[in-house]
Amino acid sequence: DGGITQSPKYLFRKEGQNVTLSCEQNLNHDAMYWYRQDPGQGLRLIYYSQIVNDFQKGDIAEGYSVSREKKESFPLTVTSAQKNPTAFYLCASSTTGGGFYGYTFGSGTRLTVV
Amino acid sequence: DQQVKQNSPSLSVQEGRISILNCDYTNSMFDYFLWYKKYPAEGPTFLISISSIKDKNEDGRFTVFLNKSAKHLSLHIVPSQPGDSAVYFCAASSSYSGAGSYQLTFGKGTKLSVIP
Numbered sequence: 001d002g003g004i005t006q007s008p009k010y011l012f013r014k015e016g017q018n019v020t021l022s023c024e025q026n027l028n029h030d031a032m033y034w035y036r037q038d039p040g041q042g043l044r045l046i047y048y049s050q051i052v053n054d055f056q057k058g059d060i061a062e063g064y065s066v067s068r069e070k071k072e073s074f075p076l077t078v079t080s081a082q083k084n085p086t087a088f089y090l091c092a093s094s095t096t097g098g099g100f101y102g103y104t105f106g107s108g109t110r111l112t113v114v
Numbered sequence: 115d116q117q118v119k120q121n122s123p124s125l126s127v128q129e130g131r132i133s134i135l136n137c138d139y140t141n142s143m144f145d146y147f148l149w150y151k152k153y154p155a156e157g158p159t160f161l162i163s164i165s166s167i168k169d170k171n172e173d174g175r176f177t178v179f180l181n182k183s184a185k186h187l188s189l190h191i192v193p194s195q196p197g198d199s200a201v202y203f204c205a206a207s208s209s210y211s212g213a214g215s216y217q218l219t220f221g222k223g224t225k226l227s228v229i230p
Contacts, residue, residue, distance in 0.1 A: 006157075040123065042222030043158075043203065090157055102148055103218060105157030
């Protein structure tokens, strides 16, 4: 079955450490996205990529980095520069006409800084 | 600048009654609108969408209405069921923008509670 997989589901990080969240899709979608969800804040765009080897900053990119070396994969690194990293992170993918056909979301990763 | 607004953070409805979730937008270039449903600790799932050339779209118990002049859309759920209890996100996109076109802009969500 085609879908989008995020791993791990729960992740704990010590302050000052970088951590990478995995996102893989087998939907043959060109575009991929990372969102962050905080209570009362809705979904905020961190980074997006419309094609391999290219990505753009979203609204809250500071303290995050991404790569898009393969069409299927779009990992997100939460760096130590991110001041408040505890949140629920969602990865999504879409065709290039994503706004018309919608996004497919992964099941999310809950990151907690301890 | 919040381009998609869901002004009601929460809504409680009795089972069997109608649930109406509202969404307002400010960008007149938006021409496609979607509703997503999200359960806790899960990713949002697509529910229903509408193009700006229409004013109504139905799918079973779910109907979305679009009022372009008011820049307002609403999601009606009839009859409401306890399993409908979730957070509902309104989203919009524009086919007219350049780089990043077709991106979805999300509202902050409305938490619907359907009481048995």
